Amino acid sequence: IRCKVGPEVKILSMVKANGYGHGAAAVAKALAAEGNDAFGVATLEEGIELRQAGIHLPILVLAGAYPDQVDQFFDNRLTPVIHALENAKELDRVARGCNKEFNVHLKVDTGMGRMGFLAAEIDSWLPKIKKLKALKIEGVFSHFSHAESVEGTYTQQQLRLFQSVVERLRAGGIAPSLVHLANSAATITLPEAYFDLVRPGRMLYRIYPSPAM
Numbered sequence: 001i002r003c004k005v006g007p008e009v010k011i012l013s014m015v016k017a018n019g020y021g022h023g024a025a026a027v028a029k030a031l032a033a034e035g036n037d038a039f040g041v042a043t044l045e046e047g048i049e050l051r052q053a054g055i056h057l058p059i060l061v062l063a064g065a066y067p068d069q070v071d072q073f074f075d076n077r078l079t080p081v082i083h084a085l086e087n088a089k090e091l092d093r094v095a096r097g098c099n100k101e102f103n104v105h106l107k108v109d110t111g112m113g114r115m116g117f118l119a120a121e122i123d124s125w126l127p128k129i130k131k132l133k134a135l136k137i138e139g140v141f142s143h144f145s146h147a148e149s150v151e152g153t154y155t156q157q158q159l160r161l162f163q164s165v166v167e168r169l170r171a172g173g174i175a176p177s178l179v180h181l182a183n184s185a186a187t188i189t190l191p192e193a194y195f196d197l198v199r200p201g202r203m204l205y206r207i208y209p210s211p212a213m
Helices: 016-020 024-033 044-052 067-075 085-097 119-129 153-171 184-189
Strands: 010-014 038-041 059-061 078-082 102-109 135-141 178-182
Touching (some): 016 024, 024 044, 038 044, 044 059, 044 078, 067 085, 067 102, 078 085, 085 102, 085 135, 102 119, 178 184
Parallel strands (some): 059 078, 078 102, 102 135
């Protein structure tokens, strides 16, 4: 993967679901030794498991954080994803009450239809995101909905839409240092989607996203 993306693009390795069944701690230690930059997990508990195993690299928690988990995120130096405005506002309120600042990654829905701030509704949520005081937008990302066909028309549409969202964020004074979109399939076939960071998952375990690849 490093040879594919070059020296400037960071690699966030997905080790959710116990490292896809291989043992998250063991996989993370092996990847850290190979020059990995960060890890992605599904839940707070998975992030804590890596910290307890001695993993010190940044860890992104895809499920995000509930207000009553703020202290655990701080204590374990975990970065939550924010998917919805109400959750972001509540986290911001709790963090301000603790006099703490939170690095977060903003999830944008460009067509996956699962979770995230809808790209088409940016005019409604961007002004509210700008009002957050304790949440610092360190990263912004989206996810391709057709991982097995990243060269298709729909994937190109998602890429353009994501680029436009990033441009709007920057124009609005939000300049995340980590912009990321590429999953395993896009890491293999779509260099335009690398941005600052790639998020390989199954390819780490020698599995191609589809037989066609």
